[in-house]
Amino acid sequence: MPMARASSGLAYPERFYAAAAYAGFGGSPNSSKAVISKFQNDVALLLYGLYQQATVGPCSVPKPRAWNPLEQSKWTSWHGLGNMASTEAMRLFVKILEEEEPGWYSTVPEFVVEPVVDVEMNVSSLKNPKSESVTQNGNSFPEPKTISIENGGMETQDKDVVLEGLGSVGVYGQWVQPSISGQRPKARYEHGAAVVQDKMYIFGGNHNGRYLNDLQVLDLRNLTWSRIEVKARPESLESLSPVPMAPCAGHSLIPWENKLISIAGHTKDPSETVTVKAFDLQTCHWSTLKTYGKPPVSRGGQSVTLAGSTLVMFGGEDANRALLNDFHILDLETMTWDEIEAAIGVPPSPRSDHAAAVHAERYLLIFGGGSHATCFNDLHVLDLQNMEWSKPMQQGDIPSPRAGHAGVTVGENWFIAGGGNNKSGVSETVVLNMSTLVWSVVTTVQGRVPLASEGLSLVVSSYNGEDILVSFGGYNGRYSNEVYVLKPSHKSTLQSKIMEMAVPDSGTALHNTTNATRDIESEVEAGQEGKLREIIMDNIDSESLNVKSEENKERLLTALKAEKEELEGSLTKEKLMSLKLKQELAEAETQNTDLTKELQSIRGQLAAEQSRCFKLEVDVAELRQKLQTMETLQKELELLQRQKAASEQAALDAKQKQRSGGVWGWLAGTPTSQKTDEASE
Known part of the structure; x- marks a missing residue:
């Protein structure tokens, strides 16, 4: 799996060692004392067995003597794991600890755990170098870090260099970590980010396997964090309905008409289809937008790109972890979904956590992403006018396979940062000239920093007429809430032009509209x-060579x-x-x-x-x-009428019968009147 695709598992062993230190294993000087003693005995024994399995391997020591029940129980817990892989033991260790202590990670001290491991992931040593921290607004934060840039020397982040907001960025083509004020958001990845009027909004995300629903804003003019208090929505709007925002991750956040549109994403209780929600920046309330047509199935890890007044959605992973490669368009003016099923050509294979961009409001570019088993570095292009897929040839420094990366366009340049593969985070920040399809490397970071992680966000803002990239968050074994900025130089554009001259066919890759x-x-x-x-x-x-007289010259002119x-x-x-x-x-x-x-x-x-x-x-x-x-x-x-008619007929018959009896008596010599008189006497 791609590196941080396991929000329920591990991307790096550091998280395991931090958990082990918290639980009292490993003898770390920063670990809590006897924290494991508050767990139940069976939990403590299981954690011990998993720790031994992860660090030493399968149990090969003889069973201890019966008179030592504690050691015997520990041996039984370890031996019962059999030949479980060390990585699986790490994953289960962290999972059990998070079930017992959900907030353990927030209490871990700020120290970097760098285990030295061999190919089989068996630990040979564990280093816990401490880092100094500073206190700001009552919060403890690490000192500004030094990032080693492969093609730019050492870049030291000094808090004294920062003057005011993005104006302090004086270095081109390198990532800089500026000084930030205000209460930082909770560390996270797979969140949504968007820029509206010099402000970067962060919504939702994943922290410790738990989804978030807070809305944070970073003022890019003075680099100050603040949290937005969501208000109740007025009930007068018919097309909208009030909705408590469910925590989510893997969604897309798009700015549109002074609103933030949150679309798709993973939630604890997913719906059957994709929902579209909007946050009004003026009234500060969330609403669910009513859509028409056939909405896509619910998903997360998709790409959603704004093309004119439409949103273009591709791929992702549904609630059952099935990978998708379907293509949908949402018209924001009519709020109507349209599924494109008859596109020409071969679409990209099913994937999630890829990057997408729209060039010249006509070409949709899809790069990278991952399946359940591998990561990709292929590039696919969809002509939105002809609805035709193609897989053009890439030129230049083609990026390595990755998933969970972030991208943003500046003119005809598409910048991509972060991401991970099956082994580690990707350290290169690359740029693609979308007209020539020529890749070049902008810069490379060294060390395990948030820029080399998965699930980070990347946006672009403008300061004094210059575009500046802003990165936030990510996960590379640790959740991040750091902010980095980069001022693009013209070097990548020049490299692309040089490659274009060297490769004649690259100029025909895409036609600008x-x-x-x-x-x-x-x-x-x-x-x-x-x-x-x-x-x-x-x-x-x-x-002109044959003209020798003024007359011929005048005729020619x-x-x-x-x-x-x-x-x-x-x-x-x-x-x-x-x-x-x-x-x-x-x-x-x-x-x-x-x-x-x-x-x-x-x-x-x-x-x-x-x-x-x-x-x-x-x-x-x-x-x-x-x-x-x-x-x-x-x-x-x-x-009733028939019954009444029958009754009347019966009464009539009875009367007729009675009359007929009187006639026969008269014929016999006894009149009826006489009989009646006799009867009365």
Whole structure:
């Protein structure tokens, strides 16, 4: 796995040794005294066995005598681990300690643990050099560090050098760690970072395997940290809904219209699909944005890049750790998702923790990333107009495979820092000229510093007209909350141009797209002027040598002036045509804006009609139920009517029978009236 992909495991053995020192193993002078004594006996014995397995290897010592039960229990715990690998023992040791003591890592003293290990990861020595610290605003921080730069000598970070904000950066092409004031955020990686109006916002992330949901801001003018208190959202907005922000990591943070858009990311209780949330920088509240279309499946470790007014999402890892290579577009004006399934060409293999950039608002570049078993250093390009994938040939100092790196674009240059592979963090900061696809190395750091870690963030800000890169956080065995800045020089651009001259085919890697009408005008002017110069030079080369008299010279000049006037007339016509095209383009953009508004209006009407339709369906269902009741009552009424008719018919029959009996009596000689009188007597 890539180095810090194991938030549940280890990227480096340092975290294990820090945990061992905390638990009282290893005899470190900085370790807590008898901390392990507060654990349950079975936990303490298991930690002992794992520590021995990680540092010594499988148990090969004989079983101690029975009269020493403590040593026998320790031997049983160690021996029961069998042939478990040392790295797995380290991982389990840290995992168990974090379950028993979740906050142990924040109490570890600031010292660097550098174990000297061989290929089999068996420890031969352990060094615990101490580092001095300074107290600032009641918080203890290490002194400014010295970073060894491979191609720039030794760079010492002196707090006296810092003058004010980013203006203190006077070194080009090297990472500098400036002095920061204010309460630093909790160390983290896999967080989101974005710059809005000279302020860098940090949201969420992963610390000790736990997700965060705080929002921090670094004022880049005076380099001061502060925390934003999130307010309750007003309930008057219909398109938004109040939401308590769940802690997350591996998400993307994008600035858009004075808002911070947080999209995707891993959470403790993931949803089925990607959610889009926005933080309003004016009202300081979070809201969930309503989207249309088919949203992507939930994920983390994806790339989300802003291209015009759309967000381009690629890849990532879903909640079940399945790697993805799907491609989705979210239109921020209509908030509609669109999944691109019919792209031409071969897309990148499924991956997460890669870097992405958009060049000239047309080309999406995907670099690196990792799967569950390996890391990549391939480069893929998607033409967003033709929806065609390609894998162009890279030139220059091609970077090594990596995952968890961060990238930011400055003009046509794409800077990439950090990341890790299966063995260690990546120390080179590289830059890609996106027009020529030529790589070059900006600088290289030495030592285990946050710049050579995974899950760091990288943004760009401007100071006095100069672009400055700002890096924060990361994980390389230790979680970081350090800030580093770099002022790019023109050296990387010059190296790319030199490589472009050396490699003729590299210039055709990508075609830059600019404003269409501006291209027409510039190409017409350049073409006509070039044609004019060509005609002049051809005439001079072929005729000037034969012109010996003033008369021939005047004829030549007259002809050239006529040709020039003709070409200038043609150029004027082309400019008029270009102006007309500009006007048509403006009209088309206006029409497009009107159509977009009309589409939104129609969508609103459709939503209202849909609500009305739903209400009508409910009314129809109620009427059907009443109709069924009426039909039942009608059947009961018909039954009662039949019963009544039957009763009346029976009574009539009885009367007729009684009358018929009286007639037969009369015929027998006894009238009915007489019988009645006799009966009454």
